Amino acid sequence: MTKLTLLQINNLEIEFPSRKSVLRAVDNVSLSLEKGDILGIVGESGAGKSTVGNALIGLLEPPGQMTKGEIFLDGNRIDNLPDSEKQKIRGKEIGMIFQDPLTSLNPLQTIEDQLVETINLHLGLGENGARERAVELLDQVGIPDPDVRVKQYPHQFSGGMRQRVVVALALCAEPNLIIADEPTTALDVSIQAQILDLMRGLCKEKQVGMVIITHDMGVIADITDRVAVMYRGRLVEHGATEKILGNPDHPYTQSLISAVPRPDIKLIRFPQVTYIEDVAEKNTEIDITEHWLGKAREYETAPGPLVELKNIGMRFTTKPAFLRKNRIFLDAVNNVSLDIHEGEVFGLVGESGSGKSTVARIICGLYTPVSGAINFAGTELTALKKQSDLDPFRKQMQMIFQDPYSSLNPRMRVLDIVAEPILFHQLAETRREVEIIVKDLLEHVGLGAQSAVKYPHEFSGGQRQRISIARALATRPRFLICDEPTSALDVSIQAQILNLLKDLQEELGLTMLFISHDLPVIRQMCDRVGVMKDGFLCEMKETEVLFENPEHEYTQHLLNLMPRLEGLSLEGLDMQPQPNQN
Amino acid sequence: MxxxxxxxxxxxxxxxxxxxxxxxxxxxxxxxxxxxxxxxxxxxxxxxxxxxxxxxxxxxxxxxxxxxxxxxVGEFGLSYQHRRPVKELIAERLPATLELALVSAILALAIGIPMGVYTALKRYGFLSRTFMTISLVGVSLPTFLIGILLILFFGVILRWLPTFGRGDVVEIGWWTSGFLTASGLKSLIMPSITLALFQMTLIMRLVRAEMLEVLRADFIKFARARGLPTRAVHFRHALKNTLVPVITITGLQLGSIIAFAIITESVFQWPGMGLLFIQAIGEVDIPVMAAYLVLIAFFFVVINMVVDILYFVVDPRLRVDKALVNGQ
Structure with a gap:
C-alpha cells in the first residue's frame, strides 16, 4: 500500500441470501484508488457494480451482507465499524451521487434547507455560516444566481440543474471520496458533458478520489483514469483506462467494447456481446418467405412518401386560465414538415423536451395537432374525424415505447398482450389461429413459443422489449414508430434489439421512424435523420451527410458532445469474427 | 392560489x-x-x-x-315533534356532537399516526405485528358492538365509567361544554374511544403504507448517504412526505366522524345531533331531517376546503410558480 492510497478494497464478497439459495452479488473484488484519481466500474446491469458502491458507503440493501473482505479508507478499516460510526463517515468522508436527479432530492424542502441541514451536521458552521456555504457551493457547481435559487424547491430546477444540486450536496462536507452511481445516465448528452466536466474539475482541483459506476463506455473513456470491468459479480479486468479500452485482455471486455455503437463509421450490423457464460444458446431462425409475417401485404405501394407531415404544430397549456390571454402555452412542436418514404428508416434526434416524442405521438394519433396536416399513404389523416375511419390506418402503424417495464400490462399473459391487436383488428378467423400467429411471432423475436403463457414480470428488460416488438408486429404494420426503444437497456441487449429491428425492417420492408437521443445508434440505424431543438426541426439530411458534414449550428454542437472512445484501436476488434450473428 | x-x-x-x-x-x-x-x-x-x-x-x-x-341564516322552521324552532334544537345539540367528534379525531390522529410510523419502521417487530392484528379487529368489528362491549365491561362489570349521557355540563354562552367537569370528562371516554377506533386503525394503516413507500424513495437513500442521523431521515424527510395523502383521508374522515356519530350517540344515549336525527326519522320530523342534511353537507364542504388549502401549505409543488411557468 502506497502512502497515497485513499481507498483499498480487498477480496470483497457480498451475498444476498434468499429463501431458496444464496446469490453472490460480488465475488472476490479487490480495488484501490489514489487521491485525485477517478476509477470507473463498468459492467452490465446485474454485474454487481452498484452493490460495490453501496457496500463502500455502508448502505447495502437488506438482506445483502458482506461475507468476506475488508475496505480501508485512508488506511483505516471501515467495513467493520458499528453503524453509528459508519453514519459519521457517510457524507463527511464519503459523498455519494445517485442516478436520478429527479428523485434524489426531498420535494418538500428548499435546496437551502437540505444543504444547511447537511452542512451543519458535518461542519457545524452555525445557521448563517451554513447558509453562506450553501450559496458558495451552488456557485461552485455552476448554478447561476445561487443566492436566489438556493431558496427554491427541487421542482423548480431542471434535471441537469438538480444533478448539480445533488453534486453540491454530496460535496458539502468536503469528502475525500465520491462515489457516483450512474451520475449522468438520466441526462441529455449536452448536460452529461457539463456534469462530467464539473465532476472531473472538482476531483482534480480538490484532490478528491472518485469512483464512477456506469454502464456507459463513453463516460468511462471521457472521465476515468482507471477502469475495472465487472461481470456477474467478478472483476474480470482492472487497469489504466487507455489500456483497458485500447487493448483489453479479457474476451468479455473485448466484446463489451465492440458492442458500443460506433459514432464514426456505419456498420452493417451491431457487433454483439458474445461473451456469455454457461447459457445455452438457442435462436430460432425463421424463413420469412414462408412465414405469416411475410404473407401478402394488402396495401398498394403509395406513389409519394408514406408519411408526410406538413407544418405540424402542437401546443400544451402549461397554465390554464379562464381568460385566453392569461393562459400560458408551451409550443412543443413548431411548424415541422417532414416526409418518410416507403422502406426507409427515418431518425429523429434531439435532447429531452425537443418535441421528438410529441411528433411520434401526433403521427400515431395520440395527440391531435393544433395546426398542419398528416398524410399517410396519400390519405390525409387529420381530415378524418371519426375514430372508426382511422382504424385501418392505425393497423398499419404501430409503436414501440421506451420503457419495457411500464408499457406491458402486468396482469396479462404475453399471449394476450400480443393477441390483443390481432383480435381488435380482426386479422385472424379463429382463436386457435391467433394463438399460432402469436407463438410464431414470439419465436421470431427470439423468445420462444413457451413464453406465451408467462407474465411480463418473468422477463428481463431486453426480453420485455422483444415482447413489445412482437406486439407491434402483430398487425403486420407497414410503419413502425420506435420511441427510444433501447435507452433503458444495457449495451449488449441494445445490440440484440437493434439487430432484430434491422433484420425485421429489411425482411418485411418496414418503414420506420426511429427516435433516439443517442447519436451513434442513429448513425447505425437510419437512412435519413432529422434534428430537433425546442420544437423546431433544424436540419434534415441523409445520415452519412449529416454526420460528416453537419450544417446547422446545433447539429454541430450535438456531434461535438457525442462521447467518443477516442484514440482506441477498435479496428483490431472489428476484424474479429462474430460467431453469434443474431 | x-x-x-x-x-x-x-x-x-x-x-x-x-x-x-x-x-x-x-x-x-x-x-x-x-x-x-x-x-x-x-x-x-x-x-x-x-x-x-x-x-x-x-x-x-x-x-x-x-x-x-x-x-x-339557519332558519329551518318549526320541528313538528318538539314544536320549537329547529335552529334552537340544533344549537342545543351541536356542542355535544362537536366535542365528541373533536376528541375522537384527536385520539385517532394522536395514536394512529405514531402507530403507523412505528409499524412502518419496525416492520417485522413483535409489537408491530401485534398492532397490525389488533387494527384488523378494529376495522372489522362494527362500532355498536365495540360500544356495547365497552359499556358491559367498564360500565356494568367494573362500574368505572358512566354508561350513558354527557354528565354535568357547564354553559358558556350558548355553548355547553363537558370538558370542565369530572363527570363530563368521564362520560366522554367511552364514546370517543368507540368513535375513534375505526378512524385510528384506518389512519395507522394508511400512514404505514405511505411511509413504507416513501422510505423506498431515492431521496431517503440519498439523505442516508449524506450521513444524516436516522431520526432526521425518518421524521424530517420521510414523515412530512408521508403526510400529504394522509391529510386528504383525515379530512374526509373528520367529516364522517361528525356525520356518522349517529350510531355511537345512540349506543351511549349521547345528547348530540345524531341522536336528534335518529329521533326525527322515527317521528317523521321533516324540518329537523332537512336541517341535519344541509348542516352535514356544510361541514363536509368546509373541511374539504381546508384540506385543499392545507395542500398548498404542505406541498410546494402545488404553488404556482411564475418563474417556472415562464420556462426558466
Whole structure:
C-alpha cells in the first residue's frame, strides 16, 4: 500500500441470501484508488457494480451482507465499524451521487434547507455560516444566481440543474471520496458533458478520489483514469483506462467494447456481446418467405412518401386560465414538415423536451395537432374525424415505447398482450389461429413459443422489449414508430434489439421512424435523420451527410458532445469474427 | 392560489345548492306540510287559507329561493315533534356532537399516526405485528358492538365509567361544554374511544403504507448517504412526505366522524345531533331531517376546503410558480 492510497478494497464478497439459495452479488473484488484519481466500474446491469458502491458507503440493501473482505479508507478499516460510526463517515468522508436527479432530492424542502441541514451536521458552521456555504457551493457547481435559487424547491430546477444540486450536496462536507452511481445516465448528452466536466474539475482541483459506476463506455473513456470491468459479480479486468479500452485482455471486455455503437463509421450490423457464460444458446431462425409475417401485404405501394407531415404544430397549456390571454402555452412542436418514404428508416434526434416524442405521438394519433396536416399513404389523416375511419390506418402503424417495464400490462399473459391487436383488428378467423400467429411471432423475436403463457414480470428488460416488438408486429404494420426503444437497456441487449429491428425492417420492408437521443445508434440505424431543438426541426439530411458534414449550428454542437472512445484501436476488434450473428 | 380558492368556493356553492334542493324536496314533497301542522278538525277552507298564507301555492322556484334564503341564516322552521324552532334544537345539540367528534379525531390522529410510523419502521417487530392484528379487529368489528362491549365491561362489570349521557355540563354562552367537569370528562371516554377506533386503525394503516413507500424513495437513500442521523431521515424527510395523502383521508374522515356519530350517540344515549336525527326519522320530523342534511353537507364542504388549502401549505409543488411557468 502506497502512502497515497485513499481507498483499498480487498477480496470483497457480498451475498444476498434468499429463501431458496444464496446469490453472490460480488465475488472476490479487490480495488484501490489514489487521491485525485477517478476509477470507473463498468459492467452490465446485474454485474454487481452498484452493490460495490453501496457496500463502500455502508448502505447495502437488506438482506445483502458482506461475507468476506475488508475496505480501508485512508488506511483505516471501515467495513467493520458499528453503524453509528459508519453514519459519521457517510457524507463527511464519503459523498455519494445517485442516478436520478429527479428523485434524489426531498420535494418538500428548499435546496437551502437540505444543504444547511447537511452542512451543519458535518461542519457545524452555525445557521448563517451554513447558509453562506450553501450559496458558495451552488456557485461552485455552476448554478447561476445561487443566492436566489438556493431558496427554491427541487421542482423548480431542471434535471441537469438538480444533478448539480445533488453534486453540491454530496460535496458539502468536503469528502475525500465520491462515489457516483450512474451520475449522468438520466441526462441529455449536452448536460452529461457539463456534469462530467464539473465532476472531473472538482476531483482534480480538490484532490478528491472518485469512483464512477456506469454502464456507459463513453463516460468511462471521457472521465476515468482507471477502469475495472465487472461481470456477474467478478472483476474480470482492472487497469489504466487507455489500456483497458485500447487493448483489453479479457474476451468479455473485448466484446463489451465492440458492442458500443460506433459514432464514426456505419456498420452493417451491431457487433454483439458474445461473451456469455454457461447459457445455452438457442435462436430460432425463421424463413420469412414462408412465414405469416411475410404473407401478402394488402396495401398498394403509395406513389409519394408514406408519411408526410406538413407544418405540424402542437401546443400544451402549461397554465390554464379562464381568460385566453392569461393562459400560458408551451409550443412543443413548431411548424415541422417532414416526409418518410416507403422502406426507409427515418431518425429523429434531439435532447429531452425537443418535441421528438410529441411528433411520434401526433403521427400515431395520440395527440391531435393544433395546426398542419398528416398524410399517410396519400390519405390525409387529420381530415378524418371519426375514430372508426382511422382504424385501418392505425393497423398499419404501430409503436414501440421506451420503457419495457411500464408499457406491458402486468396482469396479462404475453399471449394476450400480443393477441390483443390481432383480435381488435380482426386479422385472424379463429382463436386457435391467433394463438399460432402469436407463438410464431414470439419465436421470431427470439423468445420462444413457451413464453406465451408467462407474465411480463418473468422477463428481463431486453426480453420485455422483444415482447413489445412482437406486439407491434402483430398487425403486420407497414410503419413502425420506435420511441427510444433501447435507452433503458444495457449495451449488449441494445445490440440484440437493434439487430432484430434491422433484420425485421429489411425482411418485411418496414418503414420506420426511429427516435433516439443517442447519436451513434442513429448513425447505425437510419437512412435519413432529422434534428430537433425546442420544437423546431433544424436540419434534415441523409445520415452519412449529416454526420460528416453537419450544417446547422446545433447539429454541430450535438456531434461535438457525442462521447467518443477516442484514440482506441477498435479496428483490431472489428476484424474479429462474430460467431453469434443474431 | 386565489383563483384556486375562488374556484373551490364556487364549486362548494354548487354542492350546497344541490344538497339544499334535496332537503327542500324532502321538506315540501314528502308528506303534506299542512297535515303535519294542523289538527284533525281543521276545515278544508282553513287548510287552503293556511296553504296560501305559507306560500305553498307559489311556483317551485320561488319556494326554493325562500328555502335557501332562510337556510343560509339557519332558519329551518318549526320541528313538528318538539314544536320549537329547529335552529334552537340544533344549537342545543351541536356542542355535544362537536366535542365528541373533536376528541375522537384527536385520539385517532394522536395514536394512529405514531402507530403507523412505528409499524412502518419496525416492520417485522413483535409489537408491530401485534398492532397490525389488533387494527384488523378494529376495522372489522362494527362500532355498536365495540360500544356495547365497552359499556358491559367498564360500565356494568367494573362500574368505572358512566354508561350513558354527557354528565354535568357547564354553559358558556350558548355553548355547553363537558370538558370542565369530572363527570363530563368521564362520560366522554367511552364514546370517543368507540368513535375513534375505526378512524385510528384506518389512519395507522394508511400512514404505514405511505411511509413504507416513501422510505423506498431515492431521496431517503440519498439523505442516508449524506450521513444524516436516522431520526432526521425518518421524521424530517420521510414523515412530512408521508403526510400529504394522509391529510386528504383525515379530512374526509373528520367529516364522517361528525356525520356518522349517529350510531355511537345512540349506543351511549349521547345528547348530540345524531341522536336528534335518529329521533326525527322515527317521528317523521321533516324540518329537523332537512336541517341535519344541509348542516352535514356544510361541514363536509368546509373541511374539504381546508384540506385543499392545507395542500398548498404542505406541498410546494402545488404553488404556482411564475418563474417556472415562464420556462426558466
Amino acid at each position: 386565489l383563483a384556486f380558492i375562488f374556484k373551490r368556493l364556487l364549486q362548494s356553492v354548487v354542492v350546497m345548492l344541490t344538497v339544499a334542493l334535496i332537503a327542500f324536496a324532502l321538506f315540501r314533497y314528502v308528506g303534506d306540510p299542512i297535515n303535519n301542522m294542523v289538527g284533525q278538525d281543521t276545515t278544508l277552507e282553513e287548510r287552503a287559507e293556511l296553504k296560501e298564507r305559507l306560500g305553498l301555492n307559489d311556483p317551485f322556484i320561488i319556494q326554493f329561493y325562500r328555502f335557501v334564503r332562510d337556510a343560509s
